[in-house]
Amino acid sequence: MSSNGSRRREITVADVARAAQVSKAQAARALGNYGAVSEEVRGRVLAAAEELSYRPNELARSMNTGKSNTIGVVVGDIENPHFGLATRGITDTAKKSGYNVILINTDEDTAAEVDAVRVLLDKRVDGLIVAPASSVATRHLQSVQDSGRPLVLLDRNAGPMDVETMAVDMADISHESTKYLLQAGHRRIAFISTLRTESSYRAGMLLDSSQIADRLEGMQQAYREGGFDFPVDLVRLNAGDAESIRRVTREVLLMPDPATAVVASDGLIALSIVEAIQELGLAIPADVSFLMYDDFAWTRLTTPPLTVIAQPVYNMGVAAAKALIRQIQGLPRRTPAPKFTATLIRRGSVGIRRAAEVRK
């Protein structure tokens, strides 16, 4: 291979053209596969390019075409397998259509998200997929829309914006699983989430996350339908880091009228909650029932295996990428919009609470 080590200047179309003895324009046409080029010239050019080991400068290409073949993806936390899987769905799909992905992590911080979107726009990505940290602070997303750049939301929606969104209907599944818990005799159900809020939860409070808001709505509806009072004191937001999650878990489990079931808002928080339960020496499901969002593989390995709410995360990633690419290509939205439904997978972590106990 003719890889001349210390070559500083990169080979350009001009170099190839010279070597192939054709005009720059002709060389560019042959190299870029556009316009009209005779077989003869194409051959000479390609040979020369090969010989010089020419590589196109995609930056320059993007500048005149206005297309970068790159999409930007903004998520809260790639470390979370939930987003890992979604990202995989996106990259797999993007690759198939010849798109690359620039990934930015925001740590669920809106300021970082605003920044990320700006950077991506400046880099002239062809479109954006965002899992918005907030469903309320969405001016930056609105302005993406306004600028005409394709945008698709993932996992959560953003206020009233009219934008394609690939997300699960959380109210439905939350309603279903709460009903399941109620039927199992649980009345004191705790919901623990890391969602950051200004103050502790109050009924009717405006939440930054549509996801969490919908879940609480679903829970409340199930309580209403059952004729029970919704235990507002067991909704615990701002659970924060691992230590703080364990503390909150202990709180709801050790209080005078303790929770008999705990719902974990996601797979990451679930780890700390289960740990805390084990540390307290409580048995699942004999002493406490447990239910979590996200069906990670490890949930089948615990004793007992955990009852979970599975979400089609990978498919949502795929759908988001597909929708975005359609937008980029100027195609109309797919109708009807794809629906994603979560499923309650009953394994062993939810136990029956007998009437006697319920009364306590």
Place this chain on the structure above:
Amino acid sequence: MSSNGSRRREITVADVARAAQVSKAQAARALGNYGAVSEEVRGRVLAAAEELSYRPNELARSMNTGKSNTIGVVVGDIENPHFGLATRGITDTAKKSGYNVILINTDEDTAAEVDAVRVLLDKRVDGLIVAPASSVATRHLQSVQDSGRPLVLLDRNAGPMDVETMAVDMADISHESTKYLLQAGHRRIAFISTLRTESSYRAGMLLDSSQIADRLEGMQQAYREGGFDFPVDLVRLNAGDAESIRRVTREVLLMPDPATAVVASDGLIALSIVEAIQELGLAIPADVSFLMYDDFAWTRLTTPPLTVIAQPVYNMGVAAAKALIRQIQGLPRRTPAPKFTATLIRRGSVGIRRAAEVRK
């Protein structure tokens, strides 16, 4: 906000210059923060930019400066939390220095990796971090080196190449943990990995992965030192997908002279192995001992908690990004090169095999 919806043409420096009544060059200087600009002009320009909601075209900027402020990251599988964490280390560090990350997934396929590297180079990234799928097929990496583009390897090394590599010394930790198993009375230790090879394992076989090769070397050394024969028949590569992993697990556990301990090559494969063990109705560690690479949080939740080999993955990601950025900035390599050591965390999944049983 002056977000004029259907504006098609993007605002350029020329527009801002005109509005501020200065030359294009002056406007560019003010906007780009370089050269000399009077406070007066800077003010006018910035105001005009704000008014027109001007955004620089980073593509154009990159073209003349030759810097894209973007680094390319190529990994085998982001879905694997091992890489998820490493990627987090990279992106966190990159962001701090003003770099963005283009992430490409290869599915541990060398052809895809070659392609990924080419694409990234064409996009003129400032540098590359690669977790090479193969330690043998490394021509494409060598050519990155040759072209003078900064390159850092992550997680595994590539043959004899002289390139900065952030990886754990696998021979050491494998030796240590094998000794631990041997001392616990185990002689039949199975090693299961998804590494793809042409044929089944034979002693002294050239492996595509330096990681796996080193681990086997460490195991063999421990056996030699103990004066025991290394059970080549229990080295199982090509474990493939979940179903295939379970089959292999059953094989080594049900054969005439079965394995008494199983070592899982990574946290993903571990899931299927543990599942298979549970399905067989075998108890850990009473019937089989279990040890795995990667210390994922869930390994503390199983009964018993699993004994693992923890690797400083996040820090390796951080170090890789730091090293790459140093290279990009033309700084010399940090010496001595950072070392990363894995640690054996003894939890409950390795049991003592009494002499009577050893003899069987």
Place this chain on the structure above:
DNA sequence: GTGAAAGCGCTAACAC
């Protein structure tokens, strides 16, 4: 089919 020349939006020389 082919070539000359004019951009894309910016930075970098070079004069003044």
Place this chain on the structure above:
DNA sequence: GTGTTAGCGCTTTCAC
């Protein structure tokens, strides 16, 4: 300090 003029490496008219 400021403006003029070249580029960066490609694509895209527009003649021929």
